[in-house]
Amino acid sequence: MNHRMKxxxxxLFQFFIFLSILPYTHCQRNKKCRQPFNCGGIxxxxxxxxxxxxxxxxGFPGFELLNCQFDAPLLNIDSRSYRVLEIDFVSQxxxxxxxxxxxxxCPSVLxxxxxxxxxxxxxxxxxxxxxxxxxxxxxxxxxxxxxxxxNQFTCDVDGAKTVNLFAPGGTSGLGSNIICSNNISVPVxxxxxxxxxxxxxxxxxxxxxxxxxxxxxxxxxxxxCESCVESGLAPAGSxxxxxxxxxxxxxxxxxxxxxxxxxxxxxxxxxxxxxxTKHHIKRFLTGLCRQTNPKVENFLLNNESLxxxxxxxxxxxxxxxxxxDKLGEGGYGSVYKGMLPDGQFVAVKLLTKxxxxxxxxxxxxxxxxxxSHINIVNLLGFCSERNKRAxxxxxxxxxxxxxxIRNNGSINTGCQLxxxxxxxxxxxxxRGLEYLHKGCNTRIIHFDIKPQNILLDEEFCPKIxxxxxxxxxxxxxxxxxxxxxxxxxGYIAPEVxxxxxxxxxxxxxxxxxxxxxxxxxxxxxFVGLETSQASEIICSDKFYEHVILQExxxxxxxxxxxxxxxxxxxxxxxxxxxxxxxxxxxxxxVVEMLExxxxxxxxxxxxxxxxxxxxxxxxxxxxxxxxxx
Numbered sequence: 001m002n003h004r005m006k007x008x009x010x011x012l013f014q015f016f017i018f019l020s021i022l023p024y025t026h027c028q029r030n031k032k033c034r035q036p037f038n039c040g041g042i043x044x045x046x047x048x049x050x051x052x053x054x055x056x057x058x059g060f061p062g063f064e065l066l067n068c069q070f071d072a073p074l075l076n077i078d079s080r081s082y083r084v085l086e087i088d089f090v091s092q093x094x095x096x097x098x099x100x101x102x103x104x105x106c107p108s109v110l111x112x113x114x115x116x117x118x119x120x121x122x123x124x125x126x127x128x129x130x131x132x133x134x135x136x137x138x139x140x141x142x143x144x145x146x147x148x149x150x151n152q153f154t155c156d157v158d159g160a161k162t163v164n165l166f167a168p169g170g171t172s173g174l175g176s177n178i179i180c181s182n183n184i185s186v187p188v189x190x191x192x193x194x195x196x197x198x199x200x201x202x203x204x205x206x207x208x209x210x211x212x213x214x215x216x217x218x219x220x221x222x223x224x225c226e227s228c229v230e231s232g233l234a235p236a237g238s239x240x241x242x243x244x245x246x247x248x249x250x251x252x253x254x255x256x257x258x259x260x261x262x263x264x265x266x267x268x269x270x271x272x273x274x275x276x277t278k279h280h281i282k283r284f285l286t287g288l289c290r291q292t293n294p295k296v297e298n299f300l301l302n303n304e305s306l307x308x309x310x311x312x313x314x315x316x317x318x319x320x321x322x323x324x325d326k327l328g329e330g331g332y333g334s335v336y337k338g339m340l341p342d343g344q345f346v347a348v349k350l351l352t353k354x355x356x357x358x359x360x361x362x363x364x365x366x367x368x369x370x371x372s373h374i375n376i377v378n379l380l381g382f383c384s385e386r387n388k389r390a391x392x393x394x395x396x397x398x399x400x401x402x403x404x405i406r407n408n409g410s411i412n413t414g415c416q417l418x419x420x421x422x423x424x425x426x427x428x429x430x431r432g433l434e435y436l437h438k439g440c441n442t443r444i445i446h447f448d449i450k451p452q453n454i455l456l457d458e459e460f461c462p463k464i465x466x467x468x469x470x471x472x473x474x475x476x477x478x479x480x481x482x483x484x485x486x487x488x489x490g491y492i493a494p495e496v497x498x499x500x501x502x503x504x505x506x507x508x509x510x511x512x513x514x515x516x517x518x519x520x521x522x523x524x525x526f527v528g529l530e531t532s533q534a535s536e537i538i539c540s541d542k543f544y545e546h547v548i549l550q551e552x553x554x555x556x557x558x559x560x561x562x563x564x565x566x567x568x569x570x571x572x573x574x575x576x577x578x579x580x581x582x583x584x585x586x587x588x589x590v591v592e593m594l595e596x597x598x599x600x601x602x603x604x605x606x607x608x609x610x611x612x613x614x615x616x617x618x619x620x621x622x623x624x625x626x627x628x629x
Contacts, residue, residue, distance in 0.1 A: 514576025
C-alpha cells in the first residue's frame, strides 16, 4: 500500500467516525431546541432567540437574551443594552427601551440610538418619532438668565444643577434664543411623541415615553431558515418550510435521508480531492497567510466586543465611491470623504503603510474603542482585509485646526477664528485630554497633540483624532516605558527624547498641548517658520517678557473679555511647556485655570530652551499629518 492510498484510507476513517456521532448530536439538538423558554416576564420564547437554559445552537447570533432572572430581559443591539418589553413573533417585532435611560434622563455617557443593520430595522417611519434631549442649555443673549419652558428637566450632578430640554421631532420647540452644548435623539412611539408635544408635558411625560420604548423589526432573512426547522435547531412553527411541503422535505422534494446520502457522496469525493491535492492546498494557504497580518487579526479576535463595526473592503469602496473625494494625505495614508447607506457623511482613512506590523492601526482601534466623549472623534468602523486596512470616522466639515492657524507657512487670513472660538477650542481640547488621562478605565497617552489632529465640527467643537501613536496603560501606572521618540517635532516633550529631563507620562501630552495653544494665540509670531523653530521663539526672553509680564495684549480691537481669555491661554500655555514634567500642571488643573478667573493664575517661570535633536528622514516614529476632516 503506497503513501497516497494510506492518506485516502485515513480520510475515509475520519469520515465514518463523523457519521457515527452525527445521529446522537442531531437527537440532542432536536430535544433542546424544540422546547420554548421563558425569560423575565416574557413567556414561550422561541427561535431566533436563545439564552438562559436554551443553548446558542438553537438561536441566531446576536439574539441572546440576558438577565432572565429579572423582570425584563436584556438584548445587546449594536453593542448597547436594551430592555426587551415585548416580542411579537407574527410581525417579527420587538418593543425595546434603552437601558441607560430606563431610570434616568441624565446618563453618564451620551450616545445615539443605532441598530445593527444586518439584524434589525425600524418597522416604518409612521410607527415612531424621535425625541431629542438637549443638555446644558443656556440663553444666547444672557447665559445667566433662567430658562423657563414647559419641556425642560434638570440634572443634578455633584450638586450642580443644569437646565436641560426635550423636543419631539427637532429643535422647533426650543426657540431661537436657546443654545445647548450637547444632544441625543431617542425614538419613541407616536402616542408618546404626541404627549410630549402637549403644552403640559413635563419630565414625568418624558420618563414615561423613554420607559415605553419603541419597536424594531428583525429582518426576514433571519427567519428564512428551513434547515434550522428541519434539523430541530428551531422549534416547530417557526417561519421556515413552505406550507406545501411536509416537515421532512425541503423545496427540492428530497427527504432528509436522501440529502444525507448525497452529502456523504460529496464529502467522500471532496476528501479524496483534498488528499490528492494536499501540496497545492498547502501552498495556497501559505500564500494567503503571508498577505494577512496575524498581529492585527489576533487583536481583532481578542477585542471583538470592543471594536466598532467591521466593513469589507468592497464596502469601503462603495462608501467612498472608489476613493473619488480626497480630503487630505499624511505619513500613514490618505483620507477620503464618504457616505454610509443611511446618508451619514464619514471620513475614511486608508492606511497605505501595509508593510508595517499594524501597530498604528491597532493603537487607533484600541484607543478610540475605549472612549466616549464629546471632544474625542468617534470611530464608526474599520476594515482589515488581507493587506487592506481603513478606519471610518464621523465627518468633520470644518476639517482641522491647522486650517485656521497656518496656510503653507503663513497666516491663513481668510479663515481666522475670533478669540471666543479659539478659547472654546482650547478648553474643549483640554477636557478631551483630561478624559483620556483620567476618565477612561484604561488611561491613554496620545503622544501626538497638534493642530493637524484637532478636528472641528460644524459648530467648531474640537475633537481629538489620530491615535496611531497612542499608548494605553493601567490607571494606577504613572510612568510609561517607550522605545524611541513618538510624535511630531516641535510638539514632543523633552523627556520623550531624553530621560535626563524626567520620565515619560501623561505630562508629555500636557507639553504638546501647551505648544499647541501658544501657537493658536501667537500664530502671527510664527509666520514663515517651521514648527520646530517656533519653540525657540516661545522660549526667548523677548517673547516671554512681552506676553507674560505685560498687563494686557495691547490690541485695541480686543474686548476686555477677549483680552483676559488670550492672557489665560498664554499663561496656561507657558505652565504646560515647563521643561521638567513635574513642574507642569495636570489636564484637570489646566481646565480649572482656563475656566477660572485670570487673577488666580500665577505667573509661570520662563522655561529654559529645549532644542530637539535633528532626526534623519528614516525616523519612523514621527507621525504624518493626516487630516480626517
